[in-house]
Amino acid sequence: MTQPTIPTALSVALLGGGTVGSQVARLLTEDADLFAERVGAPLHLTGIAVRSLDRPRQAAVDPALYTTDAEALVEDADIVVELMGGIEPARSLIERALRRGAVVVTGNKALLARHGAQLSALAAEHGGSLDGEAAVAAAIPILRPLRDSLAGDRVHRVMGILNGTTNFILDRMDTDGAAYDEVLAEAQRLGYAEADPTADVQGHDAAAKVAILAGLAFGGSFTIDQVDCTGIAAITAQDSAAAAEAGLVVKLLGIAERQVDGAVLRVHPTLVPREHPLAAVRGAFNAVFVEAENAGELMFYGPGAGGRETASAVLGDVVTAARHRVLGSAMRADRAGATAGPPALPITQASTSEMIVLRVCDAPGVLRDVAAVFAEHDVSIEAMRQGPDASDDAVAEAEGRSSVRLRVITHRAPQAALDAVVADLSAAESVYEVVSVLRVEGK
Amino acid sequence: MTQPTIPTALSVALLGGGTVGSQVARLLTEDADLFAERVGAPLHLTGIAVRSLDRPRQAAVDPALYTTDAEALVEDADIVVELMGGIEPARSLIERALRRGAVVVTGNKALLARHGAQLSALAAEHGGSLDGEAAVAAAIPILRPLRDSLAGDRVHRVMGILNGTTNFILDRMDTDGAAYDEVLAEAQRLGYAEADPTADVQGHDAAAKVAILAGLAFGGSFTIDQVDCTGIAAITAQDSAAAAEAGLVVKLLGIAERQVDGAVLRVHPTLVPREHPLAAVRGAFNAVFVEAENAGELMFYGPGAGGRETASAVLGDVVTAARHRVLGSAMRADRAGATAGPPALPITQASTSEMIVLRVCDAPGVLRDVAAVFAEHDVSIEAMRQGPDASDDAVAEAEGRSSVRLRVITHRAPQAALDAVVADLSAAESVYEVVSVLRVEGK
Secondary structure (H helix, E strand, C coil): CCCCCCCCCEEEEEECCCHHHHHHHHHHHHCHHHHHHHHCCCEEEEEEECCCCCCCCCCCCCHHHEECCHHHHHHCCCEEEECCCCCCCHHHHHHHHHHCCCEEEECCHHHHHHHHHHHHHHHHHCCCEEECHHHCCCCCCCHHHHHHHCCCCCEEEEEEECCHHHHHHHHHHHHHCCCHHHHHHHHHHHCCCCCCCHHHHCCHHHHHHHHHHHHHHHCCCCCHHHEEECCCCCCCHHHHHHHHHCCEEEEEEEEEEEECCEEEEEEEEEEEECCCHHHHCCCCEEEEEEEECCCEEEEEEEECCCHHHHHHHHHHHHHHHHHHHHHHHCCCHHHCCCCCCCCEECHHHCEEEEEEEEEEECCCCHHHHHHHHHHHCCCCEEEEEEECCHHHHHHHHHHCCCEEEEEEEECCEEHHHHHHHHHHHHHCCCEEEEEEEEEECCC | CCCCCCCCCEEEEEECCCHHHHHHHHHHHHCHHHHHHHHCCCEEEEEEECCCCCCCCCCCCCHHHEECCHHHHHHCCCEEEECCCCCCCHHHHHHHHHHCCCEEEECCHHHHHHHHHHHHHHHHHCCCEEECHHHCCCCCCCHHHHHHHCCCCCEEEEEEECCHHHHHHHHHHHHHCCCHHHHHHHHHHHCCCCCCCHHHHCCHHHHHHHHHHHHHHHCCCCCHHHEEECCCCCCCHHHHHHHHHCCEEEEEEEEEEEECCEEEEEEEEEEEECCCHHHHCCCCEEEEEEEECCCEEEEEEEECCCHHHHHHHHHHHHHHHHHHHHHHHCCCHHHCCCCCCCCEECHHHCEEEEEEEEEEECCCCHHHHHHHHHHHCCCCEEEEEEECCHHHHHHHHHHCCCEEEEEEEECCEEHHHHHHHHHHHHHCCCEEEEEEEEEECCC
16 A cells, blocks of 8 residues: 655635634634644644635734635645635635535534535535534534544434523523513523524524434424424513413523334424533523433533634544544554643642531631631632531530531632641641531632 | 445444443344444444353343353454453453554443543544443433533533432532431432442442543543542531522532643532522533633533433444444445434324413302313313413403403313314404413423
8 A cells, every 4th residue: 555645734725704704713823833733733724714804813823824715725635624604705616625525624503404414415525524512502512523423323312402592581580570572682682682583583593403403303404494393582571470370491492303114303492401501501502411221311511602702613623534534544553642732730739629527616716716727828718617416415525615506618728728727626626627628629 | 546335234233231331232222223324334232241140141141141151252243342340351451452443432420430442542543433422411411522522622610410329419508408427318219329339429330430521621631540539428417508598509619621731630519509500500410611712601411320321322323433434434325314313294183281371260160161172172181270360350340241261271181172272262252362372292
C-alpha cells in the first residue's frame, strides 16, 4: 500500500460571520495551538465569507480574511464551515465542497432538515464528511451520540425541548401564572425572543430539529414537511394552571417516534408529569430525552443557544473530522499517546467550599472566636446558623455543660486552608466537637 | 493509491460471558441483520471465552461458540470485545489484539483506570482502536462526547454521580430519613448493592471512573491512585437532615477539576443545592455534569448499570469502530445514503394520551354521556375530575344556564381515536365547550 502524505496543515474556509461565525473565527485564531495539538496538524483559517464588508468584524481576527467571494473561498479548502443559514447559496457551496471530498461542518438546521440526506450521500460518495451537531440544541452533544454511541441499539423515541425561547415563555407562565402575550413581550425585552418570534413560537424551529433527529435516530431521510407542528401561541394561563393542578407542566416538545411501519414526527405543546426529567428543564435551556431498546432512558441537557455555545459544537465537529482526516492519511506512531495532559495534583490544591457542623460552648464570645479561626486562614463564610439540637442536650447534660450547635457554610477556598480551619477548630477550647465536615459543590 | 479490499465480514471475539457479555452475545446473534446493515459488513461472532464451560449460557447463542481458550480466540479476530473485568488476563489479551491492529472494545474500568493511556498508545501505534464507553455510566454516552463533541472546547470540570448503589442509598436516606446501615441492607435485599459492597460504598468504583473521565476531558493520563477518595459509610441521618435544612442534598460525586498547573481528582460525599440538576438524579440513576469554556454546563443522564444497558454501550463502540474500519478500507459509494430508514407517517398514526378540558351542562347523566363518547372510540380514561371554575360562572350567568368544568386525562390511544372523541364531544348537546385539548407524554 502506498503511503499517503501527512497534511502539514488543513485549510479552513468559514462561510458566515454572524453571532456563531465570529466566535468560530475568534477561537480558531486565539486557540490555534490547541487545535493543532488536538488535530495533529494546524488548522489554517483562510477566509471568512460575509455578505458585506461594512458590517462589524471580530476584533481578534485579521481583517484581511474577510471576503464577499464565498465561491472562491470554498474552492480549495480542506474544511468548509457553513454558518450562513438559509437554503441558498449555502446548499450550492456545500455541494461544491463535498464533490471535492472536503470536510463540511454546518450549523444550518433549515438546510439539514430539507436536504440533509442528499448532502450526506454526496459526502459519502466523494469520501468527504458532513456534520451538523450545532444545528440541534447548540452545544449539547446529541447528533453524534445518536449516530455513534447508540449505533448498536434501537431508538424507539426521541423527545426534546428543542427551542429555548418557547421554554422560557412556558416556564414563566408556569411559575408566575402570567399570560402568554405578557411573557412573550418580556422575553423580547430580555433578548430571549426575536422581534419576529414566528419561527420559535409556531414551532417551526423545533420542527426542523425533529426532522434532523429522526434521521439520525431511525436512519433514512426525513424532512421538516413531514413534521406535524403546533406552536404555543394558543396556550393560556388557564391551560398552565389546569396542568399544574393535575401534577403536569406544559412544555413544547419535539417528538420523533418509531412505529412498526414508520415514524411519526410532531411538535406541539405537551403536558409532562412534574417528576419527569424534562419537566425540570427551566428557562431557555434545552434537553433531549431518548428511549432506546437496551440503553433505556437517557437525557442530554444544556444551553440550546448562544454564539460561544454553538461555536463549541461546530469546533467539536471540525476537530473530530480533521483528526480522522489526519489519522486516515497515515498512522502517526510518533504522536501516539503524545497528548500531554495536565499532571494530577493532590486534593490540598483543590478549591471547594465546606459545610462544617460544630458543637460549641454556649457562652458569649464563642461565635467571635469561631469566626476568627476562619478569618485567620482567609476562608470567608457564606452562612452561619446557630441552633439547639436534641442530641446536644443529652450530651451537654452528660457532660454537665451547656452546648449549642453551629452550622457554617464557607465560600470557595483552597482545600489546604479549609483543612487548617478544621484542625484549628478541633483544637479550640470553646469547640466541644467538630460534628461533621462535608464539601459543597454546584453553588 | 492502491484500492484496499473491502472486508466481506468482520470477526468478533467476545471475552467474558457474564451479565453484560451474555447480552452482547445475544444481541450480536439476534440482531445480526441490523449490525450488518449499520456496519456495511456482517459481524461474525467467532467465540465467547469463559472461565468454565459448566456455567449457564445465553440461550440464544450457539453453545459451540463457548470456549475456555481466550488466547486462541483473540488470535485472528478483527474485533475483540473484552468483558472479563480485572487486570489479568484481560490486559495481556487486549495488548495482543492491539499489536495486530485489531479493534478493541472494553467495559473494564479497573483496567482503563490503571493502564488506559498505555493501551490507547498501543492502539494508535499499530493502527487499531480502543474504546470503553461501557466502563463509565453504562449506556450514558459520555466518553465519546468528551473526546469528540467537546474536542474543540476546554473542559474545566467534570462532576458525576457515577455509582448507582451509593446514589440509591443516599437518596433513600434523604427521602426517608433512614439510617445508613438500614438502607444498605435494603439495597442488598433489592439487588442494588452487592453482598460485599466495599467497592461501591468506599467510592473505589467511582474513583476508577473519575480517572477515565479526566483522561478524556483534559487529555493525558490519570490513574485511580491519583484520585482522593472518601466513601459514604460515615454519612449519618443527621448529616442528611442538616443538609436538607440548608437546602442541600448529599450525593457521592466523582469530580475531576482542571487547575492552572494540573488537575485534582476526587470522590467524596458532596452537598449539592436542591435546584442543581445533579440533585434531581434519583435512585440508582447516574449523571455526569460537564462544565466547559464555551459549551457552558451540560448534563448527561441515564441508567448507570444493567446488562442490557451496558451491552448497548459496548455495541455502540463496536458498530462505530467497525464502520470506520469498513469505510476506511474503501469508500463504498454504492452504499452511500443506502441506510433505508422507516417512512414518515401522519400524526393520526401516533399513539398518545390527552388532557381534555370541557365545559359541560350541570345536570344528571352528563358524566355518563361524556364517558360513553370515550368508550365508543375505545379510549380509556385514566382520570376524570369535575369542578367549578370562576370563569365558568360568568359564562354560565351570561348564558343563563348552569355549567361545570370537567378535566379528563386519557390513557394512551391512537391519535385518530382521540381526534374522533374530541369531534364527538364538540357535537354533543351536553357539552357547551371543549375548552382545551393537550397531549400528555412521559407518563
